[in-house]
Amino acid sequence: MINESIQQILIILDKEYGTTKEGFLHYADWQLLLAIMLSAQSTDKQVNEVLPGLWNRFSSICQMAEAPVEEIEDQIRSIGLYKSKAKNMKQCCKQVIDEYGGKVPTTINELVKLSGVGRKSATLFLADAYDIPGVTVDTHVLRIAKRLGWAEGKNPVQVEQELMKILPKENWNRINFQLIYHGRSVCTARKCYCERCLLNQWCEKKRCCYRY
Numbered sequence: 001m002i003n004e005s006i007q008q009i010l011i012i013l014d015k016e017y018g019t020t021k022e023g024f025l026h027y028a029d030w031q032l033l034l035a036i037m038l039s040a041q042s043t044d045k046q047v048n049e050v051l052p053g054l055w056n057r058f059s060s061i062c063q064m065a066e067a068p069v070e071e072i073e074d075q076i077r078s079i080g081l082y083k084s085k086a087k088n089m090k091q092c093c094k095q096v097i098d099e100y101g102g103k104v105p106t107t108i109n110e111l112v113k114l115s116g117v118g119r120k121s122a123t124l125f126l127a128d129a130y131d132i133p134g135v136t137v138d139t140h141v142l143r144i145a146k147r148l149g150w151a152e153g154k155n156p157v158q159v160e161q162e163l164m165k166i167l168p169k170e171n172w173n174r175i176n177f178q179l180i181y182h183g184r185s186v187c188t189a190r191k192c193y194c195e196r197c198l199l200n201q202w203c204e205k206k207r208c209c210y211r212y
Contacts, residue, residue: 065093088116127173136176140183
């Protein structure tokens with residue numbers, strides 16, 4: 001049975017940040033995966049601004065795999081780490097074609113073998129593409145989960161396992177974007193705005209100003 005305080009927090013998060021998020025522009029599974037890869041250390045706004053032009057220039061996975069990496073760079077130049085991301089995008093598409101017949105695999109173990117795809121990106125892809133339940137742990141989730149006393153793990157994989165044990169499966173896919181929104185606006189890494197935090201009463205305040 002779910003802990004009563006956790007249930008209350010989840011209800012608040014649903015009301016404050018909603019239960020669904022706006023997805024990235026895409027027409028195929030490979031495009032969604034690349035959009036998620038682009039979002040690492042970049043804002044959704046930045047990614048959404050380059051996607052229309054990117055998909056107009058590269059409308060098939062084969063075009064992306066065969067394109068000179070410089071052409072991909074030109075399309076995503078406004079994105080952080082665009083050079084390494086362009087290289088990974090090209091190689092990822094080539095792997096999907098050569099190893100999976102052009103269809104993006106649907107398991108985390110297979111996805112993380114693709115160039116530029118980590119566990120976070122893999123979990124997000126499976127959630128967004130196929131609604132497969134999974135807890136995605138980034139810096140915001142890691143920080144806030146610890147402040148709420150939900151987890152003690154020292155790395156994302158450990159925290160992921162802890163959260164999967166205490167959170168209802170129906171909340172797994174949305175806890176990431178809810179805590180991201182909360183972490184960007186209220187419970188930031190640099191400062192906690194406790195006076196306007198709706199989760200204040202459950203926060204372990206002694207940790208509140210510690211950077212995780």
